[in-house]
Amino acid sequence: MPELPEVEIYSRYFRRHGLRQKIAAVRVRDERVLGDIRPDRLVRDLRGRAFRDVRRHGKHLFADAGGTWLHLHFGMTGDLAAYREDEPRFARVIFDFANGMHLAFEDMRLFGVVDLTSDPDRFIAEHGLGPDPLDPTFKLADFRRLLERRKGAVKSLLMSQEIIAGIGNLYADEILFQTSIHPRRPVDRIDRDEARAVLHAMRKILREVIARHEAGREVPGSYLLNHREAGARCPRCGGTVVRSVVFGRTTYHCGRHQRA
Ligand SMILES: [Zn+2]
Known part of the structure; x- marks a missing residue:
């Protein structure tokens, strides 16, 4: 089950493989991982944009798409996979980049969440999350x-x-x-x-x-x-x-x- 260190690794992976590429398409393979968002809305809000930055808070990962943020939670078996050709077996949501690469949110057991949020700070406050232990301002x-x-x-x-x-x-x-x-x-x-x-x-x-x-x-x-x-x-x-x-x-x- 991914805890903070694993999500930090996913966050670094996202930073290496998911930033600064135009999102040509978003494919939802299984709606059960979606949070409160409908698949067409997820596609519409992200298509044509690019992820600019990634931020982690506890076990939550947020990717800034300019005006909206992708929110990922990895549940029990969530993972990320960047690939060019061979789609991973448990890919549930796939981001197709204009350069021909793909980033898949994989989740065999479907306890993970893919969603959009307008503001990570508001998300953190609304969900009553405590501070992140690696935040340097946490004393x-x-x-x-x-x-x-x-x-x-x-x-x-x-x-x-x-x-x-x-x-x-x-x-x-x-x-x-x-x-x-x-x-x-x-x-x-x-x-x-x-x-x-x-x-x-x-x-x-x-x-x-x-x-x-x-x-x-x-x-x-x-x-x-x-x-x-x-x-x-x-x-x-x-x-x-x-x-x-x-x-x-x-x-x-x-x-x-x-x-x-
Ligand atoms: Zn002992």
């Missing part, structure tokens, strides 16, 4: 404010898109693993130093995974991501990895070094 003080007066498990807070946009199940577990915090720890028992450590780990992990993805490399062996299995040995302390369910999601943590 520790902002993060600590977001944690104030909250209750419930820290893992569920990290996964709430209205608090922080872009963290899903895997990275919430990873952040807590690397900061030695039990996923069920109540948020009001996260102290100042831990809040700082969580924000720092969040950024370090996201940046490192993006860099590794970009280079076609695996994430480090010291990451919990490579040890998500009940009974596995913790790569940090040799303890045992425990599986549980938090916030309805399968959760892994080290039974020894992550403190409740």
Whole structure:
């Protein structure tokens, strides 16, 4: 399931393959991925324009088409593919560029969304999305404010898109693993130093995974991501990895070094 690092990679891919080419046609192969927009409107509003820039917020990608923005959300199996001849099997919406190249939004399981929006900032506000953790204007003080007066498990807070946009199940577990915090720890028992450590780990992990993805490399062996299995040995302390369910999601943590 694409989380923030994967969507960042898609965003860079879109930037490399989708910008500054006249959109000759838009083909909707499967209307089920369309948001609130009718297929003819999507085609009419984009044809003849060119994508000028791409921006990501959390797991959402926006491409500026001058006057309107394409909005993509990748659901569970969304992906992008640029090609000249062989159309990908699960292409649901295809942008045909005047130079003969095509950019397909692929989505095998159809949980993704293709839509238009007039303004990404308004979209973010209307959908109540929290700040993007890699936004440089997002500071520790902002993060600590977001944690104030909250209750419930820290893992569920990290996964709430209205608090922080872009963290899903895997990275919430990873952040807590690397900061030695039990996923069920109540948020009001996260102290100042831990809040700082969580924000720092969040950024370090996201940046490192993006860099590794970009280079076609695996994430480090010291990451919990490579040890998500009940009974596995913790790569940090040799303890045992425990599986549980938090916030309805399968959760892994080290039974020894992550403190409740
Ligand atoms: Zn451990």
